[in-house]
Amino acid sequence: MRPEGRAILLGGPAALFAAMLVGGPLRADDLRDALASAYQTNPTLEAARANQRAVDAAVPIARAAGLPSLGSTASYTEYVKRSTEDSTAPTRSVDLSASLSVPVYSGGAVKNSVRAAETRVVAGRADLRGTESGIFSQVVAAYLDVIRDQAIVGLNRNNVEVLDVNLTATRDRFEIGDLTRTDVAQSQARLAQARSDLRTAEATLAGSRENYISLVGKVPADLQPPPPLPGMPASPEEAVSVALESNPDLIAAHERSKAAGFDSSAAGAGRLPKVSVFSGAAYSDYLDTLGGSAAPLFQQRSTTAQAGVRATIPLFQGGLPAAQQRQAQAREGATLEQEIGAERAVIATVRTYYQQWKAANDVITSSQSAVDAASLSLEGVRAENSVGNRTILDILNAEQELLNAQVVLVRARRNAYVAGFSLLAAMGKAQARDLGLEGGMLYDPEINYRRVRSDIFDWSRDPAPVARSTRTVDTPAQDGSISAKDAAASGASIQAQNKAGN
Numbered sequence: 001m002r003p004e005g006r007a008i009l010l011g012g013p014a015a016l017f018a019a020m021l022v023g024g025p026l027r028a029d030d031l032r033d034a035l036a037s038a039y040q041t042n043p044t045l046e047a048a049r050a051n052q053r054a055v056d057a058a059v060p061i062a063r064a065a066g067l068p069s070l071g072s073t074a075s076y077t078e079y080v081k082r083s084t085e086d087s088t089a090p091t092r093s094v095d096l097s098a099s100l101s102v103p104v105y106s107g108g109a110v111k112n113s114v115r116a117a118e119t120r121v122v123a124g125r126a127d128l129r130g131t132e133s134g135i136f137s138q139v140v141a142a143y144l145d146v147i148r149d150q151a152i153v154g155l156n157r158n159n160v161e162v163l164d165v166n167l168t169a170t171r172d173r174f175e176i177g178d179l180t181r182t183d184v185a186q187s188q189a190r191l192a193q194a195r196s197d198l199r200t201a202e203a204t205l206a207g208s209r210e211n212y213i214s215l216v217g218k219v220p221a222d223l224q225p226p227p228p229l230p231g232m233p234a235s236p237e238e239a240v241s242v243a244l245e246s247n248p249d250l251i252a253a254h255e256r257s258k259a260a261g262f263d264s265s266a267a268g269a270g271r272l273p274k275v276s277v278f279s280g281a282a283y284s285d286y287l288d289t290l291g292g293s294a295a296p297l298f299q300q301r302s303t304t305a306q307a308g309v310r311a312t313i314p315l316f317q318g319g320l321p322a323a324q325q326r327q328a329q330a331r332e333g334a335t336l337e338q339e340i341g342a343e344r345a346v347i348a349t350v351r352t353y354y355q356q357w358k359a360a361n362d363v364i365t366s367s368q369s370a371v372d373a374a375s376l377s378l379e380g381v382r383a384e385n386s387v388g389n390r391t392i393l394d395i396l397n398a399e400q401e402l403l404n405a406q407v408v409l410v411r412a413r414r415n416a417y418v419a420g421f422s423l424l425a426a427m428g429k430a431q432a433r434d435l436g437l438e439g440g441m442l443y444d445p446e447i448n449y450r451r452v453r454s455d456i457f458d459w460s461r462d463p464a465p466v467a468r469s470t471r472t473v474d475t476p477a478q479d480g481s482i483s484a485k486d487a488a489a490s491g492a493s494i495q496a497q498n499k500a501g502n
Contacts, residue, residue, distance in 0.1 A: 030224040031143055034216050036437045038139045039132070041217040043469035048131040049443055050465070055124040056449045058117040060456070065103070066110035067456060072098040088294065090286040099280040104309075107272030108265060116262035123255035125445050130248035132432050133425045135215070140421045142212040146220045148414040149205035150482050152407055156198040157482075159403050163191040163396075170392055183392040190396045202480020209478035217470045219478070229420040231429070236354045239427055243350045244343070246428025253335070253342035260332035267328035270321030271314055279307035346426065353423035360416035367409035374402035 039045065075095045082089040103110070167187040173179040212220045233239035244250065282304045291298035314321070378398040384390040424430040432442055 107269030109269035112266035119259035126252035145208040257335040356419035363412035370405040
């Protein structure tokens with residue numbers, strides 16, 4: 001049963017982003033829906049949640065070493081061969097016994113083991129949030145890839161249609177002697193190249209759609225423009241400052257180093273005394289066989305009971321406790337270095353995404369100028385060609401320059417949005433709790449932890465595990481075709497991304 005828990009919208013930029021994602025009427029394929037679908041059905045996320053439940057189980061496992069243990073034994077014995085010198089030996093017996101042991105002092109081993117397990121639960125939750133954030137970044141990239149590639153297919157298809165018309169017009173003018181065979185050949189070559197580029201773009205689009213299906217679990221259809229990214233940092237220093245407080249990978253590394261410290265303390269307990277209280281009872285019944293023919297003269301049943309305090313004081317263990325503690329301390333040192341490594345990686349990642357985001361926005365501005373200029377240039381070249389001042393090759397080159405500028409603009413808008421979202425993710429501001437996803441309850445790992453942390457019943461168990469994520473084997477194979485509706489939607493998305501990226 002999926003744990004329950006509602007998303008709480010946070011204040012500031014996270015709340016604004018959540019409002020943008022959930023606001024307005026529900027559309028079948030907007031970015032919010034894609035993220036929600038991935039959150040509910042992605043196998044990587046489901047596996048991470050299952051692994052976190054396994055981490056939760058380490059707490060009661062560690063706590064069990066400090067709890068009482070109760071056991072019993074029962075045996076039935078047939079003495080198939082007895083001593084010939086002892087005619088009173090029994091031929092069979094039944095023995096029952098029970099024992100209770102209560103740990104009193106273990107040198108701090110149990111306490112520190114429990115603390116280490118609890119700290120690793122906190123680290124695991126941070127890892128889970130990091131997995132969520134990583135999947136969301138992949139979904140955003142896949143979503144924008146489909147929009148980008150649909151737009152590029154549309155641009156290339158339009159280019160093929162224009163060049164096809166150009167070739168027809170060139171042939172007509174060749175027939176009347178206005179142009180040469182070279183002009184026709186140049187037009188044919190450009191059209192063939194355009195068709196090749198269109199086929200390549202369609203193959204790329206098919207791959208992007210398949211990647212979207214693998215992440216989201218359904219076929220992309222009529223993708224809507226993504227919402228603007230709010231709360232972007234004003235400087236890389238601001239982004240790093242937020243990331244050092246909120247990045248889930250860094251939080252997880254810090255908690256793991258704390259847990260390793262508790263492990264070191266637990267390992268040192270091996271040289272300290274251990275004290276426990278014990279009691280036991282036993283019952284034996286010789287089934288009227290003790291004493292042979294004189295069995296009525298013998299007591300056939302006996303009952304014993306004992307209780308006491310047991311202290312185990314290590315005197316010499318061949319250096320085992322010292323070696324175990326040194327080993328734990330070395331691992332603790334490794335986690336401290338790994339924490340610094342994670343911090344370095346987070347700083348580098350945030351700064352890199354910030355620069356990519358800024359650079360992509362600058363490319364958008366320059367590419368938009370290039371598109372505007374190329375459009376005017378093409379119009380002018382065509383006008384000059386009509387009066388004989390420009391050749392067919394000049395027109396073909398101008399058309400190619402316009403197409404190239406348009407493709408660069410489309411890619412820059414995609415890159416700006418993906419880099420911006422990745423920057424938010426690296427800052428720790430693109431997790432499920434930040435996005436306020438609807439479409440069902442958000443997964444709350446605290447619920448499972450509260451359920452199992454104090455469970456001391458040996459026979460409690462969960463239902464047999466079943467796969468929760470959806471399969472995509474029944475989805476149709478994707479191709480690079482686009483409908484008129486897809487082309488129109490991609491055009492709207494391209495325009496919207498210009499505002500979103502800035």
